[in-house]
Amino acid sequence: MLIRKNISLDDKYLKKLQPLLDANNGNLSAAVRDTIEVADTALLYHKSIDEAIRFLKETPAKEELNETIQNGENIVINKTMLEWLLGVQRVGLRMKSLLMSLSIHLRFRI
DSSP states (O other): OOOOOOOOOOHHHHHHHHHHHHHTTTOHHHHHHHHHHHHHHHHHHSSSHHHHHHHHHHHHHHHHHHHHHHTTSSOOOOHHHHHHHHHHHHTTOOHHHHHHHHHHHHHHHO
16 A cells, blocks of 8 residues: 655755665655665664664774774784783783784684
């Protein structure tokens, strides 16, 4: 069943819809349907639209971090292991040599 409704949108919202308008050859109804599908999908995994928006805004930063981990610029270390390493440092082992040996070990395991 097709229902016709009139809606009012500020120019700022039309600008936000522009990528969807372009994808749908300027068809505003199709762009709004796509927007509803995105919102519906987001709400399946989040309790509110605000939570979904926060998640989507944070995701690029998380993806960038994942890239730096994959290219070796950053590493992920378990909290327990980090605490152990810091404890080892306190009892007198040199952190640099320990980290170098771990680095060599990890490089060969990758």
